[in-house]
Amino acid sequence: MDEIQKRILREVADLHGIPVGAYNFRVNGASEGRASTENIEITSKEDKSGINIRIKDGTKNESCHIPVVLSQSGLKETVYNDFFVGENCDVLIVAGCGIDNCGGQDSQHDGVHRFFVGKGSHVRYVEKHYGQGDGTGKRILNPVTEVHMEADSSMEMEMVQIRGVDSTVRTTTAELGENARLVVRERLLTHGDQRAESAYVVTLNGEGSSTDVVSRSVARDNSYQKFDSRIVGNTTCTGHTECDAIMMDNAHILALPCLEANDLNASLIHEAAIGKIAGEQIIKLQTLGLTEQEAEEEIINGFLK
Amino acid sequence: MLVLDHISFDVPEDAEKKASGNREIIHDISMTIENGKFVVITGPNGGGKSTLAKLIAGIEKPTSGRILLDGEDITDMGITERAKRGIGYAFQQPVRFKGIEVIDLLRIASGDKRMTIDKACSYLSEVGLCAQNYVRREVNASLSGGELKRIEIATVLARGSQMSVFDEPEAGIDLWSFQNLIRVFEHLQNQNREGSILIISHQERILQIADEIVVLTAGKVSAHGAREEILPTLLGTASVASACDRLAEKEGAK
Numbered sequence: 001m002d003e004i005q006k007r008i009l010r011e012v013a014d015l016h017g018i019p020v021g022a023y024n025f026r027v028n029g030a031s032e033g034r035a036s037t038e039n040i041e042i043t044s045k046e047d048k049s050g051i052n053i054r055i056k057d058g059t060k061n062e063s064c065h066i067p068v069v070l071s072q073s074g075l076k077e078t079v080y081n082d083f084f085v086g087e088n089c090d091v092l093i094v095a096g097c098g099i100d101n102c103g104g105q106d107s108q109h110d111g112v113h114r115f116f117v118g119k120g121s122h123v124r125y126v127e128k129h130y131g132q133g134d135g136t137g138k139r140i141l142n143p144v145t146e147v148h149m150e151a152d153s154s155m156e157m158e159m160v161q162i163r164g165v166d167s168t169v170r171t172t173t174a175e176l177g178e179n180a181r182l183v184v185r186e187r188l189l190t191h192g193d194q195r196a197e198s199a200y201v202v203t204l205n206g207e208g209s210s211t212d213v214v215s216r217s218v219a220r221d222n223s224y225q226k227f228d229s230r231i232v233g234n235t236t237c238t239g240h241t242e243c244d245a246i247m248m249d250n251a252h253i254l255a256l257p258c259l260e261a262n263d264l265n266a267s268l269i270h271e272a273a274i275g276k277i278a279g280e281q282i283i284k285l286q287t288l289g290l291t292e293q294e295a296e297e298e299i300i301n302g303f304l305k
Numbered sequence: 306m307l308v309l310d311h312i313s314f315d316v317p318e319d320a321e322k323k324a325s326g327n328r329e330i331i332h333d334i335s336m337t338i339e340n341g342k343f344v345v346i347t348g349p350n351g352g353g354k355s356t357l358a359k360l361i362a363g364i365e366k367p368t369s370g371r372i373l374l375d376g377e378d379i380t381d382m383g384i385t386e387r388a389k390r391g392i393g394y395a396f397q398q399p400v401r402f403k404g405i406e407v408i409d410l411l412r413i414a415s416g417d418k419r420m421t422i423d424k425a426c427s428y429l430s431e432v433g434l435c436a437q438n439y440v441r442r443e444v445n446a447s448l449s450g451g452e453l454k455r456i457e458i459a460t461v462l463a464r465g466s467q468m469s470v471f472d473e474p475e476a477g478i479d480l481w482s483f484q485n486l487i488r489v490f491e492h493l494q495n496q497n498r499e500g501s502i503l504i505i506s507h508q509e510r511i512l513q514i515a516d517e518i519v520v521l522t523a524g525k526v527s528a529h530g531a532r533e534e535i536l537p538t539l540l541g542t543a544s545v546a547s548a549c550d551r552l553a554e555k556e557g558a559k
Contacts, residue, residue, distance in 0.1 A: 216404075244403070283364055284400040286384035287393070288414045288464060298413065302405035 001025075001032060004100050005069045011130040012096030013067040023065040024051055026079070028072045040064050040091075050080035050112075053093075057086035057118070065094045068111065073103025073137050078110040087118040087150075096128040099139040099165070108140035115146070117153040117180075125157045131164030138166040147174035147182065151206060154181040161196065162189045162304065170198040176237075178206035186215040187304045190223035190251070197226040204237035204266070213241040218300050219251035230258040233266025242271040246303060248296075307338040307361065307468050307501065312370035314356055314524075331356055331367070332524040338468070338517075343494045343502045345512050347539070348521035354505045355397060357521065358472045361503070362394035363387040374468065391500075393466030397473045399457035402444045407456055410444055414463040428459040431492070433485035451482035458489060471504045475511070483508075490514060512536055 001009070005027055009015050018033070022040035025032040029049075036042050039059040043052050053064060066081065083093065101107045117123055131139035141161075149155060161168060174182050182202060190196050202211045211231060219225045231239035243255040257270035277299050285295035314331040331353045338344050346354050359365040361372065363384040372380045379387055388394075402410075411425045412418055426436030432455040442448065444456060454477060461469050474490070475483055487510045493502060494514045504511055512518060518535040520528040528535050 278400070280396075280400045281402060283384060284396065285413060287362055287364075287388050288410070288460060289385060289388040289416060290413060291385050298405065298409075299402065302409060303403050305404045 001027060001069075002071075004071050008069045008071070008098030008100055008130060008132070009067055011132075012069075012098040012128045013065055013094050015065065015067065019063065019065045021063040021065070022053070026066070026068045028070060028075060029077050037062065042066075045080060045082075048080050049077065050082070053081065053083045055083070055085045055089055055091055057088060059086065059089045059091055061090060063092040063094065067095065068097040068109055069100075070097070070107050070109055071100040073101050073107055073133075073135055074105030076106070076108040078112065080112045080114075082114045083116065083123075085115065085117045085121050085123055087120055089118065089121040089123070091121075092124045092126070094126045096126070096130070097141055097143075098128075098130040099133070099141070101131070101133040101137045101139050102135040104136045106138040106140055108138075108142070110142040110144070112144045113146070115148065115155070117147070117149045117155055119150045120152045121150075122153070123155045125155065127157070127159050129161035129165050129168065131166065139164065140167045141165050142167075142169045143171075145170075145172040147172070149174065149176045149180040149182060149209075151178040151180065153177070155183070157182070157184045159184065159186040159198075160188075162187065163191060165196070166192075166194050168196045168198075170196075172198075172200045173203075174201070174211070175203045176206055176209035176211065179208040180206055181209065182211045182213075184211075184213040186213075186217070186227075188215065188217035188225065189220070189300070189304060190217075190225055191220040192223060193221070194223040196224070197228070199226075199228040199230075200241070201230045201232065202239065203232040203234065204239055205234050206237075207235045208237065209235070210238040211240070213239075215243045216245070216303060217243075217253070218246045218248070218304060219253050220248045222250050224252045224254075226254045226256070227272075228254075228256040228258070229270075230260065231268055231270075232260040232262070233268050234262045236263065236265035237267070239266070239268040240270070243273070244271075244303075245274045246300065247274060247276055306340050306373075306375055307503075308371075308373040309334055309336050309357075309361075310371040310373065311335050312357075312360060312367045312372065314353075314360060314365060315368045330524045331360065333370070334521075334524075334526055335370075336519065336526060336529060338501050338503060340467075340501055341499060342516045343514065344504070344517045344519060345515040346503065346505045346519045346521055347507060347512060348519075348527070352521045353524040354521050355472050358394065358470045358503070358505055361468075361470055362392055364394075388464075388466075391467030393461045393464045393469040395457050395461045395469070395471040395474060397476050397505075399453040400444075401446055401448075401453070405444050406440070407442050407444055407459075408440045410456070410460050411463045414460040415465070425463075428463045429456070431462060432456070432459045432489050433482070434459070451478040454478050455482065455486070455489075458486075462493075465500075467500045469500060469502050471502070471506075473505050473507070475506060475508050487511065509540065512539065
């Protein structure tokens, strides 16, 4: 791997070298390294591009890194990754994609991830997107995530896209079994003429299931964001979704939190707030000695932390 | 030393209408606050106290007159420049921030990006907060009015300003918190020999620890002198506010 590729790897997976545990590095459409462990097995798909990740029952405190790097301008790919998480596991999965596009052609990575989370298992999933390079070609990422959660399982998803990605359409669907819990934390910063759309449909099928889908985002310059989150309650369940956005410059934001209750005991809540940085927040930080620009940066960094 | 030299603040008529008469007006105020002094500004609501504090911090600009800090004219300086020259300002209604933690604010205030948790805790303890519980809390709506107010004061303490302005520190806090707050200011008064403190307050207990008291009525200084001289004229009536009202009437009758 060259320096650019290593830098991207640091950005998306926080990796400075070969990680401990299972991993698969995908660089410019080919596998650059892979390791399975006793409990986590990674194999290539035979019918299409992508991998299967099988995690044995009872696997605890293990991690799996599957970062993707695109540094070749004009490369477009769709990759299918399936995660089969056994019962009573507790694992960390770090995905993420970084694109360096110095050329004139668009680079695009569409990752289709499916999760099958077994009974009683806990999964923490971190997905970071990152773009760099000063070519005119666009950096495009369209992740599709599909989550199936069995009884008593829980999953935390952390989706982060801060700067650099020109166009994203993120689609996430989830269906939850009895007492399952899904927590989603999305953080997004767009600038320039970027567009980012994010759509969630979380269906609460199991009694006692719950979800919390929260997006915090900042839209600068002429960028556009759409947050479309739907929670469907089909039984006794609780759901909350929230979009909290800061707008700057000439940005546009569309927030569509949406609830569908099909059972008398479904308790669902949504919230959405869009606004510019409050003037008094800037004034407060100025009285502490920051300039207006420094104050804005602090406010945004805190908001997206 | 802070000098206000013939400071006036007017609000254009149409702007005043827009602000539904909320903006206070200041008429030709001159005063000097010496280093090491603890000065309390009091007076009836709408008399211009908060506006005066904002004029000192640079949040509002005077229509005429000059403001001097240690001989330097700071009238045309912005908020940031004044903060860097040693003016601290505690908001009457503290600002909330999503995601920014108490320690972040203290670090920004002190200018010490690596401020340790222990050091941050010492500022919080000073304002009567059980520090370990607060230092990593977000400065957001989960904090009560009294908690926010004390954190606000802690940020001004951490700043260590030469001239600290507190706009009604007692506003919006409960009685229990108020007792603590008085102790904070008593402590400040006892240890304060270098910097000056300017507090806008209606509270007798704060007036009692002042070196000097300024009474501001209808945008003018109606009395300014040593505590021993001014306080008796304010007390002995039903409330400080009513005393101030009578002073205002006296002004009007003149």
